[in-house]
Amino acid sequence: MKTLCLFGCFFLLIWFGDPLLAQQKATFSLANFQAIEASGAMQITLVPANEEKVEIEYENIALEQIVCEVRNQTLYLSTKDQHKGRLVLHCRVYFRSLTSLSLRGAISVEGKQAIKSSQLKLKAAGASSMxxxxxxxxxxxxxxxxxxxxxxxxxxxxxxxxxxxxxxxxFELNSSQADVQAAGTSKVQIWVSQRLKADVSGTSQVLYRGQPNQTDFQQSGVGSIKSIH
Known part of the structure; x- marks a missing residue:
């Protein structure tokens, strides 16, 4: 009976002893930022708000291995190299104003509330999705x-x-005008009501709706530009 008890206690220590195995949460109150640069592997939810902060849920990584800091009005989100197992990292980012978003790696970004700005710039590389x-x-x-x-x-x-x-x-983003450059095997679906300029190469494809009255198309390779009604 004592042997069984000792074995059970040892098993519980192994299962609960490593804090990296359990999902944890942390909140960062931040200085003002208007741009976000994220790299690595993570999920990001963007929330327009009256404050700047980041709520993080993480698993299989220590908190000190997560980079969440503001420099020169840019929020940097990333992870350091030392983590083990399947990384779980979800960042809920609250912001007052957002003008630039740069993604690199396997990053997923979602925002259900409209982002309002005079201009928003996006740069995405790798297997990012938004x-x-x-x-x-x-x-x-x-x-x-x-x-x-x-x-x-x-x-x-x-x-x-x-x-x-x-x-x-x-197709669900209403625009008056658009300039499109598509290369490689990329695919574009766009809605434009007045002016559309498109340049495609490789096997890229541009599909458009909205019946623009001004068009300027250039095609090379087997790329295509087609109107969809």
């Missing part, structure tokens, strides 16, 4: 690798550049 609702004057997006971007809402103008196997889906 699903956002926008209310901006100008949206500038540059993606590479296997990035996937899904946007809805309103953007008076768009400047879109894609390379590699990137995907940009914006």
């Amino acid at each position: 699903r956002l609702k926008l209310d901006v004057d100008t949206f500038v997006s540059s993606t590479s690798g296997a990035s996937k971007i899904y946007v809805s809402g309103i953007a008076q103008s768009q400047e879109i550049s894609l390379t590699g196997a990137s995907v940009y889906e914006a």
